[in-house]
Amino acid sequence: MVTYDKLIFELSAPGRRAYSLPKPFVKGYAMTELPAALRRKTDLLLPEVSELDVTRHYSNISRKNFGIETGFYPLGSCTMKYNPKLGEEIAALPGFANIHPLQPAGSVQGALMVYDELQKLLAEISGLACFSLNPYAGAHGELVGLMIMKAYHERRGDWRRTKVIVPDSAHGTNPASATVAGMQAVEIRSNPDGRVDLAALKAALGDDIAGMMLTNPNTLGMFENDICEITRLVHEAGGLMYYDGANLNAILGKARPGDMGFDIIHINLHKTFATPHGGGGPGSGPVGVTRELCEFLPNPQVKASDGHYYVFESAEAIGRISAFYGNFRVWLKAYVYILSLGRENLKALGGLATLNANYVKESLKDDYELPIAGVCMHECVFDGLKDKSTGVRTLDVAKRLLDYGFHAPTIYFPLLFPQSIMIEPTETESKQTLDAFIATMIKIAREAAETPELVKTAPHTTPISRIDEVMAAKKMILSYKDYLEDRDKQGEN
Amino acid sequence: MSTVLAGLKYSESHEWVKIIEGNIVLVGITDFAQSQLGAIVFVDMPDVGAKIVAEDEFGAVESVKAASDLISPVTGTVIAVNEDLVGEPELINEDAYGAWILKVAVDDMSELDNLLDKAGYEKISK
Numbered sequence: 001m002v003t004y005d006k007l008i009f010e011l012s013a014p015g016r017r018a019y020s021l022p023k024p025f026v027k028g029y030a031m032t033e034l035p036a037a038l039r040r041k042t043d044l045l046l047p048e049v050s051e052l053d054v055t056r057h058y059s060n061i062s063r064k065n066f067g068i069e070t071g072f073y074p075l076g077s078c079t080m081k082y083n084p085k086l087g088e089e090i091a092a093l094p095g096f097a098n099i100h101p102l103q104p105a106g107s108v109q110g111a112l113m114v115y116d117e118l119q120k121l122l123a124e125i126s127g128l129a130c131f132s133l134n135p136y137a138g139a140h141g142e143l144v145g146l147m148i149m150k151a152y153h154e155r156r157g158d159w160r161r162t163k164v165i166v167p168d169s170a171h172g173t174n175p176a177s178a179t180v181a182g183m184q185a186v187e188i189r190s191n192p193d194g195r196v197d198l199a200a201l202k203a204a205l206g207d208d209i210a211g212m213m214l215t216n217p218n219t220l221g222m223f224e225n226d227i228c229e230i231t232r233l234v235h236e237a238g239g240l241m242y243y244d245g246a247n248l249n250a251i252l253g254k255a256r257p258g259d260m261g262f263d264i265i266h267i268n269l270h271k272t273f274a275t276p277h278g279g280g281g282p283g284s285g286p287v288g289v290t291r292e293l294c295e296f297l298p299n300p301q302v303k304a305s306d307g308h309y310y311v312f313e314s315a316e317a318i319g320r321i322s323a324f325y326g327n328f329r330v331w332l333k334a335y336v337y338i339l340s341l342g343r344e345n346l347k348a349l350g351g352l353a354t355l356n357a358n359y360v361k362e363s364l365k366d367d368y369e370l371p372i373a374g375v376c377m378h379e380c381v382f383d384g385l386k387d388k389s390t391g392v393r394t395l396d397v398a399k400r401l402l403d404y405g406f407h408a409p410t411i412y413f414p415l416l417f418p419q420s421i422m423i424e425p426t427e428t429e430s431k432q433t434l435d436a437f438i439a440t441m442i443k444i445a446r447e448a449a450e451t452p453e454l455v456k457t458a459p460h461t462t463p464i465s466r467i468d469e470v471m472a473a474k475k476m477i478l479s480y481k482d483y484l485e486d487r488d489k490q491g492e493n
Numbered sequence: 494m495s496t497v498l499a500g501l502k503y504s505e506s507h508e509w510v511k512i513i514e515g516n517i518v519l520v521g522i523t524d525f526a527q528s529q530l531g532a533i534v535f536v537d538m539p540d541v542g543a544k545i546v547a548e549d550e551f552g553a554v555e556s557v558k559a560a561s562d563l564i565s566p567v568t569g570t571v572i573a574v575n576e577d578l579v580g581e582p583e584l585i586n587e588d589a590y591g592a593w594i595l596k597v598a599v600d601d602m603s604e605l606d607n608l609l610d611k612a613g614y615e616k617i618s619k
Contacts, residue, residue, distance in 0.1 A: 412558045418529050469557040470583065473534035 003463045004060035007480060008047045011057060018051035025098065064463055066407055072433050074360075076379045076410035076422025077171065077219060079249050079271035086340060087275065087333030096332060101324035105311045111328065112309035115302040118335045119286070125338075125346070126248070126265055127258020128288035132297040134326040138246060141266025141285025142177035142213070147318050148264055148289060148296040149211050149240050150181060161210035161238070167196050169220055169414050171246060174213045183210055190416060194220040194372045196230055205233060211240035216260070217250050219414045219422070221357060221376035231261025240264060245285075248272045249426070250354060250378035253347030263290045273334035284330035300325060352427035353378040356434060360423055363438040367445035371417055378426075384419025385448055392448035392455045394419040399466060400447070400458035404440045495525040495618060498590055502605050503614035504566035509590065516602050519593040520566060522554065525618035527589045530556035533582045537563075538574040538594060545571060545597065547604060552594070554585070566608055569599040 031039075049057070067073070073080035091097070099108050119131035135141040146164065153161040163186050164178040175185035188204050191197040195218065212234045217223045224230065231241045243257040243265035249272040257265050269284040270277035277283055289297065295316035302325075303310050338346065354377050361370065361380035368382040384394045398408035398421070410422040425434060448455050459465060477483050497503070502510040507526035511519045527533065535555040545551040550562040551571075573596035577584060584592040599605070609617075 415559060470532045470534055473555075473557060 004064070005463070006057065008049065008054070008057050009480070011049050011053050012047040014048060016048045016050050016053070018049065018054065071405050071407060072425075072429060072437055073407040074409045074423045074425050074437065075407060076381070076424040077246060077413070078277075078410065079246075079268070079378075079424060079426055080277075080407075081249075081271075081274050081426040082428040083274050083276045083333070084337065084340070087336045090336045091329040091332045096329065101328075105309065109309055112302050112311065113304075114332060114335055115325065116304045116309055118331050118338075119288075119302075121335070121338050122267060122286055122288060125252065125256070126243075126245075126267065126288050127256030127260075128262075128265060129258075129291040130294040130297060131286050131288040132301070132326075133284065133286045133331050134298050134300075134322040135266065135285040135287055136322060136327055137270075137283035138244075138266060138268040138285040139173040139177060140321070141268075141287045142173055142242075142244065143180055144285075144287045144298060144318070144321050145242050145264040145266055145289075146177055146181035146183065146213075147321070148287070148293055149242065150183060151296050151318050152240065152293060153210055158238075160208050163208050164210055164242075165201065165204050165212040165234075165239075167214065167218070169194065169215075169218050169416055170213060171215060171219060171244060172413075174215075174244060178213070190220075193374075194218065194222045194416065195224055196226065198226060198229065198233070201230065201233060205237040205239070207238060209234070209237055209239045211242055211263075213242040213244055214262075215244040215247050216257070217247050217377035219247075220372060220381050220416070221247075221250075221379040221424075222372065223251075223377055227260045235261065246271060247378060250350045252350045253343065254350055258288075258290070263293060264288070269330055269334040274337045275330045275333040282327045282330055284327045284334070286326075286331075298322070349427050350378065353425070356425040356427060356429060357423070359431075359434055360425055360438060364441055367442050368421065369419070379422060379424035381414065381417065382419075382421045382423070383417040384421065385445055387445070387449060390448045390452045392452050394421050396455045396458060397421065397441075397444055397448070400444045400455045401440065402459040403461045404443075406437055406440060495523070495528050496590070497523070497525070497611050497615050497618065499611045501590070502566070502608035502610065504564065504608055505617060506564040506566075507618070508564060508566045510566050510605060510608060511590075511593070512605075513596070516569070516599045517572070518567060518569075518597050518599055518605075520595040520597055521593045522563070522585060522589060523614070523618065524589040527585050530554060530561065531558045532556055533585050536578045536582045536585070536594065538578070539571050541571055541573060543571045545569060545595075547607075554582075563594070567597055567599045567604055568601065569597045572596050572598050 068080050068082055095110065099111055105112060115133055119133060122131045123129060135144045163184045165186050165188055166174045167190055168187050169190050178185040186204055188200040189197055216227055234241050240263040241261055243262040245265050245267040248267055252272060266285045266287050269275050269286065296318050298319060298321045299313040299317045300311050301314055303312065357376055357378050357380050361376055364382065367386055369384055369386045371383045385392055394411050398411045401408050412420055413422060414420055444455060457466060477486055503523065507523045509521050509523050513519060533554055533556045537553040539545065539551050545565040547565055547568045549565055551565045552563040554561055554563060575593050578592065578594065
């Protein structure tokens with residue numbers, strides 16, 4: 001296969017054109033009526049290409065992409081499950097696709113109904129009282145949740161609570177969100193089982209603690225068995241519990257964060273509720289809270305009354321955290337997913353994800369170092385190859401997987417182990433796919449022993465081979481202009 | 494296997510301290526730390542004149558694998574930073590004990606007694 005790496009601008013030939021614009025659905029306006037000051041004086045610098053040029057260009061580009069629809073994507077912590085087409089179909093309906101957030105509420109009752117019903121579904125699923133769907137993604141949800149935590153303490157006149165406890169296994173976004181929210185992250189170590197160390201937690205608690213952020217199951221795929229004791233201790237010390245919903249998939253319908261004692265949570269709709277993600281989004285990170293915190297949820301808010309839906313701004317809210325209501329069409333897809341699966345199937349999903357992860361874990365533990373034995377939840381973590389003598393590292397294994405048509409797992413996270421490989425198969429993969437992946441991982445372990453150079457120099461079959469990561473970090477080429485400048489410079493040398 | 498030098502003091506968070514003279518010390522990260530981090534691409538250092546406090550962070554190292562906080566092994570004032578690391582952070586990978594990060598005037602030299610010696614650090618850096 002010849003590697004295609006052109007930009008569409010490089011195909012441009014003067015005078016070539018191909019377009020048929022759709023009829024405008026907004027009537028009664030003509031471009032010529034625009035005031036002269038608002039009209040362009042120069043031509044648009046668009047590529048001049050034929051329809052065939054465009055079609056070939058994007059077909060070729062798409063062949064360099066790897067997504068869940070190309071192959072197995074076991075990226076730990078990211079829950080790369082299949083995104084059903086039904087969601088896309090519903091979200092593309094003109095009644096949803098062509099509305100505008102500034103339309104009067106009376107003309108978008110259907111969209112507001114989806115808002116209201118989805119927040120109620122999420123409340124039932126999570127065991128919290130009320131939700132805002134406005135946050136744009138998981139980390140944004142974390143920030144909003146911590147702003148609520150902070151506002152809660154400050155409104156009580158308690159200004160000393162500026163610290164947030166995060167375990168050392170936490171997602172990097174947790175301490176980052178605490179910092180952005182103007183608080184200070186306090187890290188506590190995990191115990192040898194990879195769970196929260198109660199002694200370390202007790203030592204960190206005090207009247208300067210605003211709360212604790214916890215993912216359950218945690219990033220090692222371990223359920224926090226002491227969760228009720230953890231939430232009790234934090235509440236006793238006057239703090240609030242924040243649930244990072246990144247791993248909610250594993251316990252969906254079986255256990256509810258609200259029942260465990262969490263006060264604030266975010267849910268990654270783009271993970272647990274199967275909306276597309278990767279490549280930067282769009283995500284959606286609804287935030288849910290207990291009854292006593294409902295007043296803090298951000299504006300604008302949607303409320304139902306007498307069969308009508310209203311948009312309003314609450315004076316008690318922490319303010320606005322989004323331009324409008326969040327990523328509407330992402331929630332639409334999550335709403336479709338929840339309703340089409342229903343209660344029974346939603347309950348089955350975490351069990352299947354857990355079964356898949358344990359199947360992979362047990363099948364690979366002879367060749368890969370399993371630092372924490374026992375049953376895991378929806379994902380499993382290895383600490384590199386069992387045989388460390390070959391010099392083949394986790395990075396090499398991940399690169400070699402690409403040669404066999406698999407997306408690499410998450411590597412070097414969690415930070416608890418030097419050679420972490422984090423595998424999350426999700427419930428949507430078949431036994432056949434898992435078996436093919438397992439066989440390949442075992443084959444790579446054998447290659448590492450017999451032909452280590454082959455693995456250390458992988459990948460060999462991808463359009464771009466091993467990247468010089470140091471160079472990539474130090475010398476960034478971020479635009480076409482930079483690329484041209486760099487190419488000219490190379491030419492001179 | 495990573496190297497641990499005699500005559501230096503070590504923290505559990507993998508920084509080393511070398512006494513130059515009096516209360517003037519150099520601070521860097523250990524060979525074990527650099528081997529765990531992998532290729533280092535950026536070192537975030539404090540300004541000269543900054544006060545640093547033992548067990549508090551004073552900067553960060555970023556490698557292709559991760560970004561890690563640098564934890565100060567001593568309390569004192571930064572009197573120099575290693576400007577060579579701005580353009581060539583990989584110097585730490587090449588020689589972790591040669592590529593110092595900070596030169597510090599330490600407030601109280603007895604604080605160094607809390608740090609590990611070669612044998613103590615070897616135990617935690619395997």
